[in-house]
Amino acid sequence: MDVDRFQYLILMGLCLLITLPLEFLFGARVWRRPRRLAAALGIPLVIFVVWDLIAIARDHWDYNPQYVTGWELPFDLPVEELTFFLVIPVCGLLTLEAVRNVLNRD
């Protein structure tokens, strides 16, 4: 099997892995508040997926078939892009909450 096809997905997996200590060693408590997390992720997910779909349709950017799985969701959205819009905001929230906890301020 060609590992290169999973490069984008593996990169997203590494982002989750490298930020995991923020939750459990730096007391971020993002993963442990799933309802609040869902409330924060939902609207940006919809907005940025729509932006992504328009950008793909209007040829602002495209994905290198060499480094993506080719698994596509409705409207030809690469599964990697959905992953991106879930993983990256979570990493941002983990950073914010870890900083809050370490600095012990709002």
Added chain:
Amino acid sequence: MEYTWPAIVSVLVVIAIELFWLKTGLFRKVTFYVSWAIILFFMVLVDGWLTKLSAPIVLYNPAENSGIRFPWDIPVEDYLFGFALITLTMLLWDRAGRGEPDDGSSRRTRILLIRRR
């Protein structure tokens, strides 16, 4: 430059959403700027990998962006896109956490909690 203008507008819209609607106060907090300094560092690493011209994962149409790519081959528009995405999520996170005893949105709450222990 159909990537450039929406990217700029998205940042302005997110700032407007905070100032005129959500009013979480996040932009007045030190934690926001410290967090962003850290996020920016890792954003350069991740986005640098996604956009590097030697083996790009994302292919950009040069007609639709400014052509300014820094550092390495990251289109500068990506920083605006990333700022809008992550900051909007942070604002909604803080909004959703209003009223939670441990939401960190009030020092007074935390002090009260500490006293209670």
